[in-house]
Amino acid sequence: MKEIFPNTININTIKCYQIKDGFSCTKSRIKCQNFGEWCRDLPKTLKELSIQSISDNWEDNPLLDEICSPEDRCILLNILPTNLPLCITVPIINDNFYWKKSALERWPHLMPTNVTECDMFTFPSKAIEKKSFDCDDENISDTSLYTENSSEKTGVFTETKSWKQYYLENHIKEYLEKLQPEEYDPEEMKKICDICGPFVKSLQIEELRRADKDGCRIPIGSVLSGLPKLQELSICFKEKYIGFENFNWSVIHPSARDIKNLAKGLEKTKLLTVRILNSGLERNECIPILNSLRKYDNLNILDFSYCSLGNEGTISLCRFIREMSVKELSLIDNNIGDEGAEAIAFVLHNHECTLRYLNVRMNPIGSRSGNLILESVLFNRNLKILDLSACNIGFQEAIGKVLRKSSSLQELYLSNNPIGNEVGNVILNCLNFNKTLRKIDLRMCNIHSELQHKINEKIKGVAESSILKFLEEDESEPEFSDKCRKHFEGSFEE
Known part of the structure; x- marks a missing residue:
């Protein structure tokens, strides 16, 4: 039988015998053959x-x-x-x-x-190799490799995405952020949406450039209508870098046409998350957006942080919240005062309120409405996370009631408020009766460091328990003003 000998050497074998630069084996009797010279031009298979x-x-x-x-x-x-x-x-x-x-x-x-x-x-596999480009929900779940992880705190599902989805979402995001309104081409935009649309579920736009003539942005509503699988939208109308010479207030505030285009686009989608951030949004601009969101069935997260809603805009938003099943609400730095905060407390007071996360930090709420919000937490069966940081609240008896009797609150953020050691001792004593709180933030609250350490240690020792009743029978109702109650008699558009 004729033996067959190999006539080529494996590339990995050659690499094993190559001598690295700077290596010498002078004491060795056996010298390794240097293959580095003749194997460089080794032909490919x-x-x-x-x-x-x-x-x-x-x-x-x-x-x-x-x-x-x-x-x-x-x-x-x-x-x-x-x-x-x-x-x-x-x-x-x-x-x-x-x-x-x-x-x-x-x-x-x-x-x-x-x-x-x-x-x-x-x-x-061969059975599913051929897939049409216009894929349906089942195909997207195969290619995107989605996994849903429920949040124990808020109950809102978070999803992980495939690298393909990540790439296409960032591609359309980058295109929109760099696009000048004068260069907007509806046909080109349609082509991009047709390519990316079946895979884009989250769109996070950090800036939109405005036209030099009329100060308007690209028609974002047309883009949203071309993304049928979109579930999460985060948008900021403000430009990042413009310089001193080109500055005017239209850079910060969206125009009436921008709001109209956005509202039309929201009507054609069914989002789970809507974030309009750092855009100078006021009450009159908020109403058309809320009208479009009113048709949604499963709106989970609503975020208007760093806008300018003020008291009137917050009251309109609270009317909207009463009609919807929103789980997370963020109103950071919206110039919300006493009247707007009282409206928030009125919504929380309702047993049917579905909010599980509320963030109103950096608003001049004041002590009266701040304590009203805390008292309303006692009547809420769902709220788990509450952030009242930097709201100029001097807490009174309400903080003690919440810590003793609330059976749902898990995280409470009160940093940068004038609390003091006296209220700090009340917090420490009331934690002995609390079985649900997992975290409390008391930084920059004029509380002695030793007392703050004791509170943190007490929080660590809190164990899960459902022994406490939801509300004691002799608990008194929060006192809302007649003006606040009248706000909720009509529609949020009024």
Whole structure:
């Protein structure tokens, strides 16, 4: 029988015998052969040349599913350029490795935290290899590798996304943020939405540029209507860098046409999360948006932080909250005073209020309405997290009632309020009766460090228990003003 001898040497074998720079073995009798000179021009195998040819001509003739061997597909995806047109790569490539490579090369300074890390290469079986580009919910769940993790604190689901979804969401976000209104092309925007739309569930726009002539932005409503799978929207109308020469107040405040376009877009979607941040939004601008959101069935999160709602806007928003099943509400730094905070307390006082997270920090609420909010917490069966930091609240008996009798509150943030050691001792004593609180923030509250340490240690020792009753029978109702009650007699548009 004729023996067959190999006529080539494996590349990895050659690398094992290569001598590294700076290494010398003078004491050794046996000298290693240096293969570094003659193996540099070692010809590639026919398979490697074929895969390289496919990669070089992939834009004209995209082949992936036609390649039978998974190993060959891996090699192809590893050498495939990341600057190929999305209209070609999106319908064909679902593998996480390629999109991760593309994302890290394009945005090396971004570090995503909610992206699924899976095997390096994943290929569908032959039965499901062919997928239409206009995919439905089932296909998206296959390619996006979604996993839902329920939050123990607020009950709002958080989702992890695939690298493909992460790339496409950032692609459309970057395009919108850099787009000048004068250069807006409806046909081009439609093409981008058709490509990215089936995979985009979250859109977080950090700035929108305005036109020099009329100060309006791009018609964001048209963009939203082209994203049928969108669930979360976060938008800021303010430009980041404009310089002193080009500054005017339209940079901060959205125009009436901007609000109208946004409201029209919200009517055509069914979002779970809406965030309008740092946009100078006032009461009159808030009403059209709330009218559009009124048609939603499952609005979970509503965030108007760093806007200018004031008391009137907050009252209108509280009327809206009474009609909806919102779970999280953030109104940070909205110039909410005594009247607006009383409206918030009135909403919390309702047993049917679904809010589980409320953040109103950095508002000049004052002591009267601040204590009203705390008293209303006793009548709320769902609120778990409350943030009243930096609200100029001098707490009275209400803080003791909440800590003794609340059976739902888990986190309470009261930093930067004039509390003092006297109220600090009340907090420490009342914690002996609390079985649900897991965290309390009392920084910068004029409380002695030793007393604050005792409170923190007491919080750590609180164990879960459901022994306490929800509300004692002799608990008195909070006293709301007649003016506050009249606010809720009509519609939030009034």
